[in-house]
Amino acid sequence: MPTLCRDCCREAPAYRPTCPACGSRRLVRHAELFTLTVAHIDCDAFYASIEKRDRPELLAKPVIVGGGKRGVVSAACYLARTTGVRSAMPMFKALRLCPDAVVIKPEMAKYVAAARQIRELMEALTPLVQPLSIDEAVLDLRGTEALHRAPPAITLARFAREVERQVGVTISIGLAPNRLLAKLTAERDKPRGFAVLGAAEAAAWLAPQPVSLLPGVGPALQRRLEAAGFTRLGQLAALDAREALRRFGEDGPSLAARARGEDSRPVDPSREMKSISAETTFEHDLATAAALEAPLWRLCEKLGRRLREKGLAASGVVLKLKTADFRQRTRNLRLPVPSLVPETLFAAARGLLAKEVDGTAFRLIGIGAQPLAPAAAADRGDLADPEAPRRMARWRAMEALRARFGDGAVALGRGMKPR
The missing domain is CATH 3.30.70.270 (Reverse transcriptase/Diguanylate cyclase domain)
Known part of the structure; x- marks a missing residue:
């Protein structure tokens, strides 16, 4: 039986309880x-x-x-x-x-x-x-x-x-x-x-593991599977593709295959990131547009920074809100031109927020970029928005000052926390 010592990283005899080289008991055998x-x-x-x-x-x-x-x-x-x-x-x-x-x-x-x-x-x-x-x-x-x-x-x-x-x-x-x-x-x-x-x-x-062990089987799917009598992965694994399709729709055959441990996905270093986001939970519930816009602006700044670090831009924005009773609301908007400038992201998100401010108290707000685009395609400006390059230049100047003198060196009033 091949055996490896995890401490000195050498092969070890299978019959020994400890590594003869370093005395460790942290041996792997398989x-x-x-x-x-x-x-x-x-x-x-x-x-x-x-x-x-x-x-x-x-x-x-x-x-x-x-x-x-x-x-x-x-x-x-x-x-x-x-x-x-x-x-x-x-x-x-x-x-x-x-x-x-x-x-x-x-x-x-x-x-x-x-x-x-x-x-x-x-x-x-x-x-x-x-x-x-x-x-x-x-x-x-x-x-x-x-x-x-x-x-x-x-x-x-x-x-x-x-x-x-x-x-x-x-x-x-x-x-x-x-x-x-x-x-x-x-x-x-x-x-x-x-x-x-x-x-x-x-x-x-x-086979004896619960269906919830499988990645992608969340609470809703787990309840659906259990209602159909499937509580263990072995029960799912026994389904052929046709029966899995009949019972669970187009995702059924893949679900049964994964229950058997089958997975043909390659390791892909070039796999694209689907979204980038930032969110915050409030110390106290907020209900008005004025109260919600300040943290939303700060999140847009954070999102813009994350996009820049990854060489990406937002082709669309997603607004996320969570109510005081933990109900989630989301709204999304496709941008005319990809952007990573917080000012542009905020303008889009602010419009989405206005549609949700109805007196409801919110405990969390988040902003996401989805779908993503290369940063090179962002904020070029056109006849519909000739100011885009200037917004980008202003933001870059602010970020340069922050990099040199600290995050508090320059800030817009809309993002300042009340004293």
């Missing part, structure tokens, strides 16, 4: 260990891990990264998770479950910098890296053995060790025959995990 190439990488409680890295006094304490009492949990360390705290949970619920938690506001610039470090380390392993989020990616290491002089499993173990050394956070790895199985496998041994699932055992492992 028949397909040295032949599988698709890996799902997931940083462990990423935001919270970065905060603990920078504040060692918090290592033994539960940490929640999130907004104020009316915000949501962005990340929770594993100590906090043992009490039931989860990402996207309202803060008031999280603090009720874990009253001793240290709550830290998110500091995205710091997390992005760490994510870029990890991305660079990934891209040194293989050109086939597909980011899925700031702290998650899938890699295909086929054909890299000659480059690294080791099979992918050993290369990945070295990578995990290097991330800990250089970035100061831990990762979990799922190694499998395809993207779906790699993602599911990465969840089996967190945190600081290295789990392997081979093609031969995939169907048997999946």
Whole structure:
């Protein structure tokens, strides 16, 4: 049985409980260990891990990264998770479950910098890296053995060790025959995990699992499946394509195939991002246009900055609002010309907001760019909007001042918070 020591990254005898080279018990054994190439990488409680890295006094304490009492949990360390705290949970619920938690506001610039470090380390392993989020990616290491002089499993173990050394956070790895199985496998041994699932055992492992385990099966689809008598993946996997189509429509055959662990998606580094957004939750519900426009402007500035950093522009804007009773409203508008200038984004979003201001109290507002376009196509100006280049020039001048003197160096009155 092929065996790998995760601490010294060497092959080890299958019959030994510890590594003969370093004495570690962190051994991985699997028949397909040295032949599988698709890996799902997931940083462990990423935001919270970065905060603990920078504040060692918090290592033994539960940490929640999130907004104020009316915000949501962005990340929770594993100590906090043992009490039931989860990402996207309202803060008031999280603090009720874990009253001793240290709550830290998110500091995205710091997390992005760490994510870029990890991305660079990934891209040194293989050109086939597909980011899925700031702290998650899938890699295909086929054909890299000659480059690294080791099979992918050993290369990945070295990578995990290097991330800990250089970035100061831990990762979990799922190694499998395809993207779906790699993602599911990465969840089996967190945190600081290295789990392997081979093609031969995939169907048997999946069969007893609940249907909710499958990515894309949210609460609504889960209820629909359970109402039809499908509670376990093995029941879905037994359906042929025709029966799956009859029962669940055009998505049925794909659903049954994924329940069997089948996934033909390649790892695609060029996969386009579908949208970019920014949102904020208020400390107190807001109901008037005047009160909602100031945070909307600040979000448009943030969105413009994110678009610029990624070399993209908005071909359309999406306004998101969440009411005090957690009902969500969305409106969207296609722009005549792509833009990444906050002033243009705000003008479009402001018009959408005016249609929703009806006395309802809102607890959250968000703005998104969708669909996306290359930044080179943005804000060129035409006969219908000759001022676009001037707006772009003004914004670039403001951003240059902020880069030199700090974010507070220059601001428009519409975005200032009331004292």
